[in-house]
Amino acid sequence: xxxxxxxLLPLVGFLLLSGFLYMGLSLDPFQxxxxxxAREFPEFQLSTLEDSEVLVDESLLKGEVTLVNVWGExxxxxxQEMPQLLSLAERGVRLIGVDYKDTRAKGQEFLEEFGNPxxxxxxxxxxxxxxxxxxYGAPETFLVDRDGIIRYHHTGYIKPEDVVQxxxxxxxxxx
Amino acid sequence: xxTKMIPEIGHFALVxxxxxxxxxxxxxxxxxxxxxxxxxxxxxxxAAGQFLFVAVAYLCLTxxxxxxDFSVATVANNSNxxxxxxxxxxxxxxxxxxSVLLWSLILAGWTFAVSRFSRNLPEDMISRVLGVMxxxxxxxxxxVLVTSxxxxxxxxxxxxxxxxxxxxxxxxGLIIHPPMLYMGYVGFSVVFxxxxxxxxxxxxxxxxxxxxxxxxxxxxxxxxxGIALGSWWAYYELGWGGWWFWDPVENASLLPxxxxxxxxxxxxxxxxxxxxxxxTVLLAILTFSLSLLGTFLVRSGVLTSVHxxxxxxxRGLFILALLGVTVGLSLLVFALRAPRVxxxxxxSWVSRDALLLVNxxxxxxxxxxxxxxxxxxxxxxxxxxxKISVGxxxxxxxxxxxxxxxxxxxxxxxxxxxxxxSARELFRxxxxxxxxxxxxxxxxxLAYGGEWNLWVSLGLxxxxxxxxxxxxxxxxxxxxxxxxxxxxxxxxxxxWGMVLGHLGVAVTIIGVAxxxxxxxxxxxxxxxxxxxxxxxxxxxxxxxxxxxxPNYLSDMAFIEVSRDGSSRSFTMVPEKRLYIARGxxxxxxxLRPGLFRDLYVAMGEDLGDGAWAMRIQYxxxxxxxxxxxxxxxxxxxxxxxxxxxxxxxxxxxPLPASSTREVPV
Numbered sequence: 154x155x156x157x158x159x160x161l162l163p164l165v166g167f168l169l170l171s172g173f174l175y176m177g178l179s180l181d182p183f184q185x186x187x188x189x190x191a192r193e194f195p196e197f198q199l200s201t202l203e204d205s206e207v208l209v210d211e212s213l214l215k216g217e218v219t220l221v222n223v224w225g226e227x228x229x230x231x232x233q234e235m236p237q238l239l240s241l242a243e244r245g246v247r248l249i250g251v252d253y254k255d256t257r258a259k260g261q262e263f264l265e266e267f268g269n270p271x272x273x274x275x276x277x278x279x280x281x282x283x284x285x286x287x288x289y290g291a292p293e294t295f296l297v298d299r300d301g302i303i304r305y306h307h308t309g310y311i312k313p314e315d316v317v318q319x320x321x322x323x324x325x326x327x328x
Numbered sequence: 329x330x331t332k333m334i335p336e337i338g339h340f341a342l343v344x345x346x347x348x349x350x351x352x353x354x355x356x357x358x359x360x361x362x363x364x365x366x367x368x369x370x371x372x373x374x375a376a377g378q379f380l381f382v383a384v385a386y387l388c389l390t391x392x393x394x395x396x397d398f399s400v401a402t403v404a405n406n407s408n409x410x411x412x413x414x415x416x417x418x419x420x421x422x423x424x425x426x427s428v429l430l431w432s433l434i435l436a437g438w439t440f441a442v443s444r445f446s447r448n449l450p451e452d453m454i455s456r457v458l459g460v461m462x463x464x465x466x467x468x469x470x471x472v473l474v475t476s477x478x479x480x481x482x483x484x485x486x487x488x489x490x491x492x493x494x495x496x497x498x499x500x501g502l503i504i505h506p507p508m509l510y511m512g513y514v515g516f517s518v519v520f521x522x523x524x525x526x527x528x529x530x531x532x533x534x535x536x537x538x539x540x541x542x543x544x545x546x547x548x549x550x551x552x553x554g555i556a557l558g559s560w561w562a563y564y565e566l567g568w569g570g571w572w573f574w575d576p577v578e579n580a581s582l583l584p585x586x587x588x589x590x591x592x593x594x595x596x597x598x599x600x601x602x603x604x605x606x607x608t609v610l611l612a613i614l615t616f617s618l619s620l621l622g623t624f625l626v627r628s629g630v631l632t633s634v635h636x637x638x639x640x641x642x643r644g645l646f647i648l649a650l651l652g653v654t655v656g657l658s659l660l661v662f663a664l665r666a667p668r669v670x671x672x673x674x675x676s677w678v679s680r681d682a683l684l685l686v687n688x689x690x691x692x693x694x695x696x697x698x699x700x701x702x703x704x705x706x707x708x709x710x711x712x713x714x715k716i717s718v719g720x721x722x723x724x725x726x727x728x729x730x731x732x733x734x735x736x737x738x739x740x741x742x743x744x745x746x747x748x749x750s751a752r753e754l755f756r757x758x759x760x761x762x763x764x765x766x767x768x769x770x771x772x773x774l775a776y777g778g779e780w781n782l783w784v785s786l787g788l789x790x791x792x793x794x795x796x797x798x799x800x801x802x803x804x805x806x807x808x809x810x811x812x813x814x815x816x817x818x819x820x821x822x823x824w825g826m827v828l829g830h831l832g833v834a835v836t837i838i839g840v841a842x843x844x845x846x847x848x849x850x851x852x853x854x855x856x857x858x859x860x861x862x863x864x865x866x867x868x869x870x871x872x873x874x875x876x877x878p879n880y881l882s883d884m885a886f887i888e889v890s891r892d893g894s895s896r897s898f899t900m901v902p903e904k905r906l907y908i909a910r911g912x913x914x915x916x917x918x919l920r921p922g923l924f925r926d927l928y929v930a931m932g933e934d935l936g937d938g939a940w941a942m943r944i945q946y947x948x949x950x951x952x953x954x955x956x957x958x959x960x961x962x963x964x965x966x967x968x969x970x971x972x973x974x975x976x977x978x979x980x981x982p983l984p985a986s987s988t989r990e991v992p993v
Contacts, residue, residue, distance in 0.1 A: 160666050163610060164659035167617070171652050173703070174624065176710035178644045192719065196568065198851050198932050198941045205936045208853055279913055279933065 194221070194301050195285035202252045202260050202274035209275060213249065214297045218328045220320070221295040222271070223251045223283060226259040228291040230310050235267040237311045242270035246324055250274035253283045253291050294320075298327045331391075335400050335479040338388025342429075342479075345381035345436070346469040348374045352439075352462030356455035360529070368455040372443045375458050378465060379440040386433045389478050390420050399486040402426055402478045408492035408909050410879040418503040419493040424627060424643075425478035427506060431623070432468045434507070434514045439465065442518055442543070449539060456525030457518075464517055467650045475643045492879065492909035501561030509554030509581055513619040515547020516584060519591065520616035523609045524658055527665040537599040537608060542968040544595060545825075548588045549964035555581050556957030567915035567930040569849070569945045571953060574723040579702040580622030583695055587615040590691035592964075593684050601681060601746060606666045607688070613662060617655040618695070624651050625702070678751045680744040683737050690734045697726045735790035735837070738830060739765070743797050761800045765792035776846070787841020791834035798827055825967030832959030839952025848946040851932070854885070855939035863946035864892050865927060870899075872938060880905040882916070885931055885940060889920065902931040902942070926950050 194211050201207045214221070222238060224231040242248050250271035252260040255278060264274070277283055286295065296305035305323045307315070352374035359367025389402075393416045398404040406423045407416055420426040439461045446454050472478070496502075522540035526532050558581065563571040572578065591611040598608040624647045675681035701718045743757045769789030774780050806815030848863040859868035870886045882905040890897035903916035920927040925948045932941030 157663070160606070160663040163614075164656065164663055167655055167659055170703070171648065171656070173707050173710050174648055174651075177706045178648065198943065200933070200935050200941075206853075208851065208935070208941060210851060281913065281933065 190303055190306065192303055194295070194297050194303055195282065197275070197277075197282045197285065199275050199277055199282060202250070202257060202264075202276040205257070205276075209273060211301060213273065213275075214301045216299055217247050218299055218324055219247045219249055219297045220324070221249050221251060221297055223253045223286065223288050223291050223293045223295075224263075225253045225255045225291045226263040227255065231292045232263075232267055234292050234311050235270070237313055237316050238270040239268050240316055241320060244321065246321075247272055251282055251286075252276050252278075253288065254278065254280045296320075296323055296327065331395060331397075334388045334391050334395075335397065335481065338385040338392075339477065339479040341381045341384040341388065342469065342473060345378050345385065345432075346466060346473060348378040348381060349436075349462050349465035349469055352378055353459050353466050354462075355459075356462070357459035357528075360452045360455045360459070363452075365451065368451055371455045371458040371462075374462065375436075375439045375443040378462070379436040382429075382433045382436040382469070386420075386429055389426060389429060390417060392479075393417065393420055396490070398488070398490050399481050399483060400478075401480045401482050404482055404487045404490045406490065406493050408490040408879060410909070411490075411493055411498075412878055414503065415493055415498050419497070421506050422493050422497045422502070425472070425476045425480075427510075428468065428472050428476050428627075429478050430507065431510050431514060432465065432472060434510045435461070435465050435468060435517060438514055438518055438543075442521075446539065452529060453525055453531075453536070453539075456528050457521045460521035460524045461517055464521075464654060467654065471643075471646050471650060475646050489909075492907065495880070495905070495907040495910065495912050495914045496565060498907075499561065499565055501557055501565065505554060505557040505561055508550055508557055512547050512549075512551025512554050512588075513581075513584060513622065515543065515550055516588060516612075516616045516619050518543040518547065519595075519612045520658070523612035524661060527609060527661050530665065532605050532609065532667055534599050534602050537595045540612070541592075541595050541599065544588070544592060545964040545968045548585070548592055549961040551581070551585050551588060552957050552961040552964065555585060556954045556961075560954050563950070564917050564919055567917055567943070569847075569917075569928050569930070569943075569947060571843075571950065574701070574720045576702050577622075577626050579698050580625050583618040583622060583698055583702075584615050586691050586695040586698065587611060587618050590688045590695070591615050593691075594688050597681060597684050601675070603675070603681065604685070604688075606662075609666065610662060611688075611692075613655070613658045614695075617651075617658075618699075620647075620651050620654060624648060675746070676748040678744070678754055679748050680741060680746045683741040683744050686737050687734065687741065690730060690737065694727065694730050694734070697730065698723065701726075731837070732786060732790050735794055735833075738833065739793040739797050742826060742830065743801050757800070757804075758797050761796035762793060765789055765796045768792055781845050784841050784845050787837050791837045791841075794830050794834040794837075798830060802827070821970030822967045825963040825965075825970065827963070828966060829960050829963030832956040832961075832963060834956070835952050835959055836956025839949045839954075839956060842949035843947050843953070846948045850944050852942050852944060853935055853939050854887075854942045855937065858939075860944070861892070862944045865946070866890050866892060867900075867929070867942075867944055869940075869942075872940070877905065879909060880907045880914075882906070883931070883934070883940075885942070887918070887929060887942075889927060900927065900929050902929045904931045904934075904940075921951060923951055924949060 194214050196211050198208060198210045201209055220241065222234075224234075238248060248271045250273070252274050255263075255276075257276060257278075260274070260276065264271075275282065280288075286293070292310060294307040294311060295303050296307075298304050304327050307320070311320060351370055355367045355370035355374070359365070359370070389400075392400045392403050393407050394413065396403070396407065396409050396416075398407075402423055402425045406426075407419045411419065421430040439458060442461070443454070443458055446457070449457075519540040522536050522543075526536040555578075558578065559571045562573065563569065591608070591614075594604050594608045594611050597604050624644070627643060627647060701722050704718050739762065740754065740758065744754055766789055769792050770785050772788055773784045776784075802819075805819060806812055809815035809818050850860070850862050852860045854860065854867075854869040856869050856871050859866055861867075866889065868888045868890075870888050873884045873886065875882055875884065882903050884901050884903045887900045887902070888897050889900055898920065900918035900920055902918035905914045905916055906912070907914060915930050915932075918929040925946060928943075928945040928947055930943040930945075932943055934940055
């Protein structure tokens, strides 16, 4: 009898697993912010917006908690978002921009007009980095910890109240 | 007129195939249970008919692709009139619908092959085997027809042209990777069916393992090649130079491979010694279940992966139901019918039996480790504990040490004797070879660049630990036979199969250890006329060119490469392509392959002023990874050729299953 029970074990284990798989069906791992969470920031190699001679890669994000903001001159919401980003920069948050599907001239114009909260801007004219990040549009913001791991993903506009209520607490959490 | 009907003909053929599969499942199983020969006689004709009609359906779908029939939804979504014909041909399985049809075709093909090549099996056994395979077939064909019909039409508005095949899939590696993989996955259904048939018939003797072994070997060889192809494809196609990412989809193929490897060895023990009976049956069920689980994980959308198919929850639910019924039922049969009393065949702790038991346990632990890592994010999510992803650090931290431990026992196994031997005897056989492995392995890395590396040493020791005792064993066998010719003739193909398989593992391990630790990578900015040095090679960009391909535009760089201190040079041409239909950029890597090193140049971004970002890599021994896999597969196939021969001999002079002759595994 004991042995018979032992032989049932694989079945029990499988049923348990199936239960989880069934629950998994109703969950959505592709939920926008989850796909890249806890993953390393994708590898990239692009020039900076400021200088086409300077190449940067993902090592740019190591060593300090960083907010990576994907923006573009063509994106109206990005303009409205700039004051919030500037205030985050004033509070000592390190910001890096990704100028997404833009031209160099327009991107630089944009920063002159709306201010530049970014330490560096990565120039991504073809949208390759954006593709790796799974960006649907701009603006999108990623919080990357000091080891280069993505910890938080904000899709769309950062509202003025988000600065204190969401973004800053997240930044502090990982600092 | 007739060509317009092709999709309907295909659809109709699929319905007929489903009906035949259903009869193939029900009649022979019922017949075997009630001992009615007429019912059992349904098995073979239905298997043949099912194969024929699935093949017709598959042919119809392929024809629709070839004729650019964009009224068929899958064709419109995955092909394009500009696509070269061979990619149209392979685009059939480059999407969910077509690939499950291919799955069904291969299953039907295996079933047909079993029905043809098992003429001398007892009628009730073959009826049950084909019946079980018919059940699996019915499930899959029903799945295709209900949720994933590849013949669905886009009517009345027919697209002008198709959306094109994903550029990542427009590649030779991807033409052959999925069919190989499916041949492996689905091939394990044969041993699964044999195991269930043996359980149902209450005949858990060594006989079923003898019949199932060749099938298992072939399926395993296909899976090995399939996995290697996938890794090779990722290496040259994705542009990063990585060859294994511990991605859920890769893990899904590794799981049945690990379980299948355990199964190969366990089948051998059951056949030769009559022990591990229940365990072997359980492994057979487990291996095929993991193949099905892989199918579920890839197609249901429960896990995020870079190469999961487009998902649909209704499909996920259907496959889960299929998985639940197949695996649940078979485990239930196992629990009810596995022998109540375990027939323990005595063996001592120093014997090939014991070593193979340890091998099995280790392989199962590795399987569970990978399975846990793969589904862990899902478990946490289901328990509401948040979303995480498990990355390479977890897998490497557990898998690498487990592999090393496995190697320790792999080195001992082939030299050990069945049933019992003294530890002193084992040491006499192995001591010198193992000591040599330790010493050579520890010091060779010093000669390589003078930089000692623990992991490389460990890898080399592990590989030599496997190889050297085998070499010694070979010499010993030849010496005992008297002359070289006699010795070689005496060794069976099964023995050579084992040697090749184990050698393959060693070769792969060397590849992994060296390329993971001595890889050199540089990211540089190159304009025409610039040059850069990487790992003793000078890379000079000579010129840039643009050209137009059949369905893409491309920028190419001509890079002259010369080895330092050598006057000979060669040209490498990395490419950046833009596929027009999807507007998708693709990196076409330039590779200079070699047995001891690959040079790898991938074109990055256009930096303006004629300069491009280039990723240049020097990858020593990377080819060994796949070479090892090929050796393993060759070993698996070689053992089968031998088995055929031996099967015939067995019929003339039946040997007792518990023969203690020293027969290779």
